[in-house]
Amino acid sequence: MRLHFLGSLLLTLVLVTGAQASDSLVFNNAWVRATPPNAKVAGGFVQIRNSGKTSDRLVSASSEAAERVEIHEMKMVGDVMQMRQLTEGLVIPAGQSVQLKPGSYHLMLMAPKKSIAEGQKVSITLVFEKAGKRAVEFTAAKQPPVAAAETAHNH
Numbered sequence: 005m006r007l008h009f010l011g012s013l014l015l016t017l018v019l020v021t022g023a024q025a026s027d028s029l030v031f032n033n034a035w036v037r038a039t040p041p042n043a044k045v046a047g048g049f050v051q052i053r054n055s056g057k058t059s060d061r062l063v064s065a066s067s068e069a070a071e072r073v074e075i076h077e078m079k080m081v082g083d084v085m086q087m088r089q090l091t092e093g094l095v096i097p098a099g100q101s102v103q104l105k106p107g108s109y110h111l112m113l114m115a116p117k118k119s120i121a122e123g124q125k126v127s128i129t130l131v132f133e134k135a136g137k138r139a140v141e142f143t144a145a146k147q148p149p150v151a152a153a154e155t156a157h158n159h
């Protein structure tokens with residue numbers, strides 16, 4: 005009886021440790037674009053770092069501040085900048101960082117419920133295939149924060 009109890013206790017410990025090991029996502033420089041009144045969309049940007057040993061995938065996002073939040077990609081197709089929704093989500097490879105930034109991957113807040121003032125905090129819940137739900141606080145700004153602006157100067 006006693007051994008059996010110890011056995012299940014150990015199993016529980018292993019499961020808890022396992023859960024922590026997969027919880028290896030770090031979010032940096034989270035910001036949303038401050039919007040004028042009646043804006044139809046607002047971009048959300050964040051660096052997602054996966055320090056774990058397995059890749060994960062951002063599958064969806066939501067926020068109280070908007071009707072819905074989509075995961076988008078912007079890229080040049082010929083001379084034209086095109087934007088599309090990533091319906092399969094966005095893979096965050098093991099040991100790597102993915103930068104959501106203007107002109108690239110981004111979150112799109114569709115139909116913001118109120119205008120988003122500079123300096124305001126907007127909580128966006130990011131849902132990952134393995135790590136589950138993570139609430140991330142985004143700060144509203146008109147321009148990218150300094151660190152993100154520097155990495156954007158790559159031409």
Ligand SMILES: [Cu+2]
Pocket residue numbers: 076077087110111112
């Ligand atoms: Cu978009």
